[in-house]
Amino acid sequence: MKALDATLQSLKGQVDAAPWLRWAGLAIALLLAALALQTLDAWRVERQKASIESEQALRRILALKGQDVWLTREKSARQLCDSLKAQLPQVATPGMAQASLQNWLRNITANFDTQNVVIRLNRSAPLENMPDVLRVNAALNGALNPRQALALIRQIESAPNLVVVETVALQSDSSSTLHLTVNAYYRIAAGTTP
Numbered sequence: 322m323k324a325l326d327a328t329l330q331s332l333k334g335q336v337d338a339a340p341w342l343r344w345a346g347l348a349i350a351l352l353l354a355a356l357a358l359q360t361l362d363a364w365r366v367e368r369q370k371a372s373i374e375s376e377q378a379l380r381r382i383l384a385l386k387g388q389d390v391w392l393t394r395e396k397s398a399r400q401l402c403d404s405l406k407a408q409l410p411q412v413a414t415p416g417m418a419q420a421s422l423q424n425w426l427r428n429i430t431a432n433f434d435t436q437n438v439v440i441r442l443n444r445s446a447p448l449e450n451m452p453d454v455l456r457v458n459a460a461l462n463g464a465l466n467p468r469q470a471l472a473l474i475r476q477i478e479s480a481p482n483l484v485v486v487e488t489v490a491l492q493s494d495s496s497s498t499l500h501l502t503v504n505a506y507y508r509i510a511a512g513t514t515p
Contacts, residue, residue, distance in 0.1 A: 406454065409508040410482050415445045415455055418507040422457050422484075425505075429476045430461070438463035443502070453509050458487070461501040467491060470499040477503060 336342045385391070412418045419442050430438045438461060445457040465473065470491050477484055483506040490500040 406451075406508055408483065409454065409506050411508045411510050412455070413510050415457075415509075418455050418457050418505070418509075419445055421507070422459055422505045425480070425482075426459060426461065426503075430463075430473065433463070433465060433469055433473065437465070447509070453511075455507045455509055457505045457507065459503050459505070461499070461503070463499055464497055465499045466497045467493050470497075470501075473499070474501070477501075482506070 336346070410421065412421060423440055423442055426440045430440070441460045441462070443458040443460055445455055448454045448456055461473075474486060474489065477486055485504045485506075487502045487504050488500070490498075492498045
């Protein structure tokens, strides 16, 4: 306690000896007060913005209250999804889906010079948001002239099942090469895992 009193007496003596230290101490105290006020104001502004955003979110939610149209839209969207799924061919296993796609592709390429058309199955995987729907990817490569390539693409696009042409590369030079990738979709039978 005596050491603290001695230090305070020493500081008081220095301040009395140099009057500019009083002004410097006052300036420091004012700067610290301004910094504290600025920090409090920044916190207040941040809280005010958060409050406004929360109020806007609440108003949006309250504006949707009583709008039953969204429930009917959800119901019709679910019915549409179910009807689309019903149109997909059902298979027991992913291997059966791959075999079905390969057989179908062989049948539609039978009209062309089949020794020049190579069918390769790349991958099959369930869709992320619909695990009971399987996407099978296949590639067709062959030496077809542009007229034959267009006829083949038309046959693929007019398939009774859901088959989507993913990429097409047609080189219309002396080799007339067609590179085509397709995705076919199948429904996995209930109780089996892909």
